[in-house]
Amino acid sequence: MGEQYYDTGWISILLVLLFSAFVLFNIRRAIASKGSGKEVYIRRIAGLNAIEEAIGRATEMGRPVLMVPGIGGLNAISMQALNIFGHVTKTAARFATPIRLCCADAAVYTVAQEIISETYQREGLSERFDQDSVRFISDRQFAFATGVSGTIHREKVAAAFFLGEFFAESLIFAETANSVGAIQVAGSTQNTQTPFFIAACDYVLISDEFYAASAYLSRQPVLVGSLVGQDWIKMTVMGMILFGSLASTFEVVSGLKTQERDGTQLVDGERKSISDTWFYHQLKPDAPKPEEIPQREPADGVTEEGGGA
Amino acid sequence: MNFLPLAQAPSLQFFQAPGGSQQAYIMALSAIFVGLLLMVAMFNTPIKLRRPIIILLTFLAGGFYVLSWLWPLPLGLDASQKPLNSVEAVSLTLQDGTTVMGKILQVIQGILLFLGVYSVLRVHAGRFLKRQKDWAFSLVLLCSMMAMITVGYGEYIDNVRSAGVHANAESWTFWQYGKDFLFDGMLQNMDAAMFSIIAFFILSAAYRAFRIRSIESTILLASALIMILALMGLAEYGSGQVIERITGGDPSHFANNFSLTSIRLWIRDTLQAPSIRALEWGIFIGGLAMGIRLWLSLERSGGGS
Numbered sequence: 007m008g009e010q011y012y013d014t015g016w017i018s019i020l021l022v023l024l025f026s027a028f029v030l031f032n033i034r035r036a037i038a039s040k041g042s043g044k045e046v047y048i049r050r051i052a053g054l055n056a057i058e059e060a061i062g063r064a065t066e067m068g069r070p071v072l073m074v075p076g077i078g079g080l081n082a083i084s085m086q087a088l089n090i091f092g093h094v095t096k097t098a099a100r101f102a103t104p105i106r107l108c109c110a111d112a113a114v115y116t117v118a119q120e121i122i123s124e125t126y127q128r129e130g131l132s133e134r135f136d137q138d139s140v141r142f143i144s145d146r147q148f149a150f151a152t153g154v155s156g157t158i159h160r161e162k163v164a165a166a167f168f169l170g171e172f173f174a175e176s177l178i179f180a181e182t183a184n185s186v187g188a189i190q191v192a193g194s195t196q197n198t199q200t201p202f203f204i205a206a207c208d209y210v211l212i213s214d215e216f217y218a219a220s221a222y223l224s225r226q227p228v229l230v231g232s233l234v235g236q237d238w239i240k241m242t243v244m245g246m247i248l249f250g251s252l253a254s255t256f257e258v259v260s261g262l263k264t265q266e267r268d269g270t271q272l273v274d275g276e277r278k279s280i281s282d283t284w285f286y287h288q289l290k291p292d293a294p295k296p297e298e299i300p301q302r303e304p305a306d307g308v309t310e311e312g313g314g315a
Numbered sequence: 316m317n318f319l320p321l322a323q324a325p326s327l328q329f330f331q332a333p334g335g336s337q338q339a340y341i342m343a344l345s346a347i348f349v350g351l352l353l354m355v356a357m358f359n360t361p362i363k364l365r366r367p368i369i370i371l372l373t374f375l376a377g378g379f380y381v382l383s384w385l386w387p388l389p390l391g392l393d394a395s396q397k398p399l400n401s402v403e404a405v406s407l408t409l410q411d412g413t414t415v416m417g418k419i420l421q422v423i424q425g426i427l428l429f430l431g432v433y434s435v436l437r438v439h440a441g442r443f444l445k446r447q448k449d450w451a452f453s454l455v456l457l458c459s460m461m462a463m464i465t466v467g468y469g470e471y472i473d474n475v476r477s478a479g480v481h482a483n484a485e486s487w488t489f490w491q492y493g494k495d496f497l498f499d500g501m502l503q504n505m506d507a508a509m510f511s512i513i514a515f516f517i518l519s520a521a522y523r524a525f526r527i528r529s530i531e532s533t534i535l536l537a538s539a540l541i542m543i544l545a546l547m548g549l550a551e552y553g554s555g556q557v558i559e560r561i562t563g564g565d566p567s568h569f570a571n572n573f574s575l576t577s578i579r580l581w582i583r584d585t586l587q588a589p590s591i592r593a594l595e596w597g598i599f600i601g602g603l604a605m606g607i608r609l610w611l612s613l614e615r616s617g618g619g620s
Contacts, residue, residue, distance in 0.1 A: 022603070085605065085609060086601075112428040113424060113427045115430065141438055142432075143435075148510060152505075152509055156452070177517060197598075202520065206520040213593075213595075214597030216598070217602070226614065229608075229614060232607075239600050240597070243600075299391035302397055304396060304397065
């Protein structure tokens with residue numbers, strides 16, 4: 007590899023590989039320790055404990071449970087939301103509580119159909135699965151918001167789960183569900199929307215609690231191991247922050263000066279600022295200088311002037 | 316040592332046939348044929364084999380993006396230049412492949428959209444035909460959807476055929492007026508109306524959230540009050556005047572730290588910004604772990620064990 011490859015943020019790649027290794031190692035550890043009596047402890051998450059309470063209430067009232075996986079496309083976030091909805095559906099299926107799952111993305115809708123249908127099958131309650139309970143509403147943000155709000159009002163849902171990627175429509179959902187007296191459990195990976203959910207919902211999953219949910223609910227070794235791996239990563243990051251702060255502070259305040267070559271003499275340069283420090287440079291490498299860009303021949307069919315042949 | 320073959324990035328002209336050309340039609344038909352063939356093959360695959368195939372495909376598709384991200388990016392290389400060595404050639408191929416993969420994803424999204432439209436039709440046509448509760452709303456929805464599809468497609472075809480002569484309103488035909496009425500005149504305004512409702516919802520949600528019920532909500536209320544007051548010109552001016560009287564205009568006086576603006580900035584920079592960064596870290600780490608589990612097919616969705 008040419009020298010130019012080394013200065014493009016390799017430390018970030020190294021860190022991601024290390025973090026991935028933490029997750030995989032702990033998954034392996036959790037699988038190996040399954041049934042040995044040394045299961046990992048997961049702290050209580052109020053929002054997830056409320057799931058059974060919410061479904062129980064919906065069952066008593068004979069009203070549906072609403073689930074919305076946000077308006078994002080099919081990605082890790084919506085998959086996690088659907089995983090949690092799988093658990094919600096499992097409980098709802100046992101109590102014969104009707105469900106409504108509203109999707110804003112066609113790909114998410116297709117996967118949601120499969121997951122919910124499979125959940126009913128796994129519980130041996132296929133006959134209780136209503137194909138129309140999983141619905142595609144619209145892929146336009148406010149058309150979707152209108153559709154979901156309409157569903158909440160018309161069907162008077164007793165419990166509402168808003169988990170996934172939400173944007174401006176979050177408060178519309180939360181307030182509409184509140185207006186019909188539904189118990190609301192919400193969680194968004196969008197930090198700008200979390201305050202709205204906190205203001206309007208009964209229970210909120212904050213930050214990575216959203217990702218911890220499926221481990222908390224299912225206690226599968228793979229998920230629990232992954233959660234422990236995430237904690238290892240957090241501890242490493244905390245260590246890095248501490249080390250980086252101390253190292254950068256030391257480098258800046260200790261009076262260390264850069265040295266520049268002036269002819270044959272080394273002389274003191276200007277005092278370092280934060281962006282001159284070693285640690286800062288490792289995480290935010292400079293853009294390449296023009297002289298560092300190698301000269302290359304033009305591709306076949308391209309003239310020196312840059313035009314096509 | 317370069318152990319990879321020294322190769323020029325492959326030309327992607329094969330996948331980029333001009334729109335409307337015979338080659339494009341042949342390509343589209345071939346793609347549909349191959350797709351159907353794959354579908355039939357998948358249906359006839361023994362159930363035990365399906366999961367390993369899906370795991371393999373997921374791994375390969377995910378692996379492509381992982382490799383694209385891990386592979387070193389050559390500095391300043393563009394499509395008009397020859398790569399210097401095999402590492403650069405592979406990088407160029409991966410970058411080109413990302414475009415192709417993006418297009419494949421778009422095709423899949425397009426196909427899935429049909430399923431979405433089918434869902435809307437099934438739910439609402441069923442409700443209308445069976446005259447269930449609120450069937451009139453379903454009828455309005457179905458009519459609106461059909462009108463929008465018809466006008467949207469008509470306007471698109473008209474624009475393609477006329478090669479942009481309808482750019483000015485004077486030369487508009489039925490299709491342009493229809494699109495203007497339905498899309499810009501109705502849909503956009505209804506979107507804006509829904510968005511505006513948020514203002515009222517903020518008020519009702521804030522009323523509930525800021526009621527003093529616990530220590531946490533009291534802290535929340537106090538912080539919010541400081542932030543609101545500090546952003547109001549008059550309150551900020553008044554607080555500045557009080558602080559100036561105390562300090563006598565000395566910028567190094569300790570009391571300067573207690574002006575509304577200083578407190579607001581302290582709350583924002585010292586309390587809020589690190590908290591949000593910590594939350595974002597948690598989300599990124601969770602996303603990474605979830606991504607690994609999905610890529611390696613380590614978990615079953617929907618609470619299965």
